[in-house]
Amino acid sequence: MTDDSPTPEEQVAEKQTERDEDEFTPRRELRQQINEAIDNEDPERLNQLLEPMHAADIADIIEHLVPAKRRIFIGLYGGEIDGEILSEIDESIRDEVVEQLPRDVLAEAVREMDSDDVVDLIEDMDEPEREEILAALDAGDRAAVQQSLAYPEYSAGRLMQSEVVTAPEHWTAGEAIDFLRREDWLPEQFYHIVLVDPRRHPVGYVTLGRLLAAKRSTPMRELEEDSFRTISAYADEGDVAYAFNQYHLISAPVVDADDRLVGVITIDDAMAVLDEEHEEDILRLAGVGDESSLTDTVPQTVRQRVPWLATNILTALAAASVIGLFEGSIAQLVALAVLMPIVASMGGNAGTQTLTVAVRGLATKDLTVDNSMRVIRREALVGLLNGTIFGLAVGAVTYFWFGNFALGAVIGFAMIINLFVAALAGILVPLALDKLGADPALASPTFVTTVTDVVGFFAFLGLATVVLL
Amino acid sequence: MTDDSPTPEEQVAEKQTERDEDEFTPRRELRQQINEAIDNEDPERLNQLLEPMHAADIADIIEHLVPAKRRIFIGLYGGEIDGEILSEIDESIRDEVVEQLPRDVLAEAVREMDSDDVVDLIEDMDEPEREEILAALDAGDRAAVQQSLAYPEYSAGRLMQSEVVTAPEHWTAGEAIDFLRREDWLPEQFYHIVLVDPRRHPVGYVTLGRLLAAKRSTPMRELEEDSFRTISAYADEGDVAYAFNQYHLISAPVVDADDRLVGVITIDDAMAVLDEEHEEDILRLAGVGDESSLTDTVPQTVRQRVPWLATNILTALAAASVIGLFEGSIAQLVALAVLMPIVASMGGNAGTQTLTVAVRGLATKDLTVDNSMRVIRREALVGLLNGTIFGLAVGAVTYFWFGNFALGAVIGFAMIINLFVAALAGILVPLALDKLGADPALASPTFVTTVTDVVGFFAFLGLATVVLL
Structure with missing residues (x-):
């Protein structure tokens, strides 16, 4: 290391100030220059800017453009889009790009691609477009692609390339x-x-x-x-x-x-x-459609998110009707209305913690039939302990806030019940869904929050009605 | 394909019934046999069972044992634990295994490891243990490991191996x-x-x-x-x-x-x-310590989860005190208490959807300074649209449930406000945290749910107080 070179510490400091502009994403000025070249409809300038870039970075630039600009971009640069760039473009906009490409450019691009990339490109296409692309391939490649397509979606057969030494x-x-x-x-x-x-x-x-x-x-x-x-x-x-x-x-x-x-x-x-x-x-x-992407339009995004919100409104209505059972109690003691969301929300958070660990464990095959009993016991104990810790804390806060010891005891006890139930639901629901062949990541959050909301409101308002009123 | 071989469809069906016992995880009987060999303290049998297994699978077996059994296992099999197995063992239990290994076995294992695996093994160790392992290496390897350790944690320098052709x-x-x-x-x-x-x-x-x-x-x-x-x-x-x-x-x-x-x-x-x-x-x-693992004990797990729950109790108390402002209104109209969690919970869900997309986008570098304005606009519009859709739905349900049109209008309008605010918080909070150099995945969920709870209760109860009472 020469004398004037920065020390490791200086280097790290430098890195940190640069964090938005790190070495692996095209720099901001470059992206602005590209935007200008598109606005000026200047194909030479665009070519000159993109020429040194990696196909994956060019694909990112295409993805980040708004659809109208993307159309102009393809008009200016379409001829240069080769197999490598095409296979790097995100699925969500690839169909759009393919449609706008000149047919001869598309055929040429496809001929350059490995068989697995061609499969990835055409597996979601409709029959006519698929046929058009298959026709562009030579006989050997076409046979390889068709062989791959004969295997089920998301199988190794779709992922493989047929070129083997x-x-x-x-x-x-x-x-x-x-x-x-x-x-x-x-x-x-x-x-x-x-x-x-x-x-x-x-x-x-x-x-x-x-x-x-x-x-x-x-x-x-x-x-x-x-x-x-x-x-x-x-x-x-x-x-x-x-x-x-x-x-x-x-x-x-x-x-x-x-x-x-x-x-x-x-x-x-x-x-x-x-x-x-x-x-x-x-x-x-998080209940977002699993194919959602930042390039989606507003209607696409709404369509992806509505199903989850609709499911959750049923959860919320179930919780509300539990509260409805205790309208009389609330009318007598309004403090119940003030405090009840605390019990439900802490249960929801504790349940989410457990279910996330369970869903991850199932995905990484760390949670298996062998150790599930041990993990269930652990989660139940953790639920009881956390319930006790936060039950005592919230009970104490309640006592000082409302000057009512019995109310503090009731909310504390309701917290213990709800955090214990949250832990059990957080581990048992994903395990059961996995056993049934459903995706635990997709369905668990709704089930678990329904349980913690309903149990939380019921335990708190029910106990309060029995003990206090 | 010969005549008696299963069709692709049959193969897939077969795969699905086998899903718990797929080809990449040791089969259940094998795991039971291993457990028996440990219980019988039978080192020959254990050796015979583990001999054909890949180091990564042996490491998984060690991870899945309860600590007491793990100690017996190491007593029986410790002599066979080599560099490959050692580098596959999860960090959470590696220190425990290293401590129990005979010193000569450890030294031999470490000498077999690539320099990057040695770095990974010792970087979190205390000075005396680290020195002990460094002493076991020959001079060249030791120099390579020390060179790596001179680079900051989580840097490429720690990840690299020095053996290059x-x-x-x-x-x-x-x-x-x-x-x-x-x-x-x-x-x-x-x-x-x-x-x-x-x-x-x-x-x-x-x-x-x-x-x-x-x-x-x-x-x-x-x-x-x-x-x-x-x-x-x-x-x-x-x-x-x-x-x-x-x-x-x-x-x-x-x-x-x-x-x-x-x-x-x-x-x-x-x-x-x-x-x-x-x-x-x-x-x-999900607010679970990012080093949490299924092998953690109950006290470790409680310690990891308490900070998040403690943060969320502050959120819940903030929400409760907002409700406290409107005790008078609730006393006059108990239906408000029944309905208010719907507004808050839908806001929380919508906010979580947006923030997850934002956090992912930041992690994958798909969300950048360039397109953040566009994504903010999109999320705001999606929030308004979803707010309108679910505001109308909940407003209608409320009208039929309580027979009160004004109450339905109030909750509908509160939903629009809260889902719009949820969308803005869901995108702006992660962007701001990222800008400040904080990890958006760690801090965003708390901020966003605080906003949606407080705004949800305030908008609904506030509007109700002004309009209805």
Whole structure:
């Protein structure tokens, strides 16, 4: 390190002030220049600005444009949109972009794409558009895409690419190297050679690093990685992502029902799936449509959010009718109305904590049949303890606020009941939904808050009616 | 496909009934057999059962044991715990395992680990334990680990491994291949050769696949990948994960403040960071400590959850005191108490929807300074529309329930106000927190629900007092 270079601490400080403008997103001035070029309808300038950029960043720029500007952009830059940019564009606006692209540009772009990216592009398209794109492919690629499309949605078969580098299992390292040097077709990116038996069953794989380091006479079978495992083409893509993350896989061969090699999945695709699954979980827990995106229009957004709000209004009405049962009590002691939302809201929060941990545990396979009893016991105990802590606190506040000891005791006891029930509901509801094959992230929050609202109001108002009135 | 093999549809159906016992998690019987072997204190049987298993799965088994059983397990199997298993064990229990391991086993395990895994293991340890582990390493590895530890926590410098395969930029493919075949030390897994200039600045990289396919006389510079980019050792690990996901990187060289090569990060580490960051986001949004895990004990869990519940009790008390302002109104019209939680809870739900989308957008860098105005406008409009839809619905229900048209109008109007305010708070609060350098996932939910509770009760009870009483 030379004398005038910043110290590590200075570097970190610098990083922190730069946090909005970090090195991985296009800088603000650049984005403004791009906007200006679009407004001026200046294709040369636009080309010059976008030329050094990565396809993924160009795709982001296209996504961030308002639809009217996007149309102008495609008019100016459409000819330059290639397979790489097209496969990076978010699904939510890809159809729109595809429609506006000149047909010859689209055909050319599709021909450049790997088979898995073509599948991703056309799997949600209507028949006529799909046929148009398939027609642009050469026969081999078209067959590969159609084979992929024959597997169910969200399966490994849809995720795989059919381009695989294989070698007979009896080869030596030298034979494999000679083959690679001779072969004029090889995928853009590959990291392993899959060893296959004569019936095309994969039996192992060898990393290129070990191949290069080995003696020419070494049999390939001796260079195999321990981490070898095949993935069924019918496996759920979420399980595929889990396997890559769990076993640090870089690529994995995909096999059909007869265990024959049909393709390969690489870690970058698995990482994208992991990212999407997380996104879905977080959006579902919040009751936002799991395909929602910042590029959605107002009507799309309203449509995605109404179902959850509609479900929650039923919850709220159920809670309100519980309160309605105790109108007489409230009329006698208005303090009940003041305090009752505290019990319900604390129950809701405690329930959300537990259910989030449960939903995450199910998603990461950390919560299993084996340890569910232990987790249930733990949550129940935590609920009781937190209920006691906050019951005492709220009871004390109530006593000082309203000068009524019995009211403090009632709300304290209601808190204990509701936080205990919240904990049980928070763990049992997701477990039950998972057992039934429903997505716990989607349905649990509504169930759990219904329970905590109803139990919270009922316990507090009921106890108050019995004890105080 | 032969005749007796299941059809794709049958396969999918089969998969679905198997969903609890999928191919990637150890089967239930196996886990029971392992438990029995522990209960019988039978080390041979345990060894026999665990022998075929992947280190990551053995680590999961260790995590799922209750602490008392874990101690017995380590007594029986401790000698077999190697570097691979140790680096797979979750941080929450790793210290406990390390303490119980025989010292020679620990030293041996640590010597087998890559430098990045050693860093991960010791970075949170106290000085004496850290020194003990450093002492077990040979001089070169120790220097590499200490170099990593000199970089800030959660930086690329902590994530990288120092084992990098490099070649001078002026080499040909043949020279590089000869070098790899001659070299007796090479990392376990590597996918690229980094080209460096004489001052050890990385200038490009070549995938092993392209190297193998090239003519011996081809200069390495001609084989370089377009995707080449270096990562600063001071970059935040979250930004590193973003870059891998955005640009489909498999590995990336890490450079110090003088742009000199100091290590390499591979995609499996980036994938693990992406997974952790998501986990943190989802747990923070729910107010659960972001290091919480299913293996935590009851006291640990209570300690993690109390701060959020304590914050929320302040919110609840603020809401209660707003209601307290209107005790007189409620005493005159008890229906207000019955209905008021509907307004607050719908506001809370709508606010949560918006804030989750905003927090996600900030995390994925989809929400930027450029498009924030557009997203704010969109959310405000969505809030108004949803407010109108549900205001009308709840107004109608109220009218039929209480036979009071004015009461229906009041609650409908209060809903419009609260859902509009919820939308604005849901987007503005995360944006403001992000601007201030705070984590929006951690602080937004409390702020937003405070706003929706206070505004909800105030708007409804206030309007009712003015209009109805």
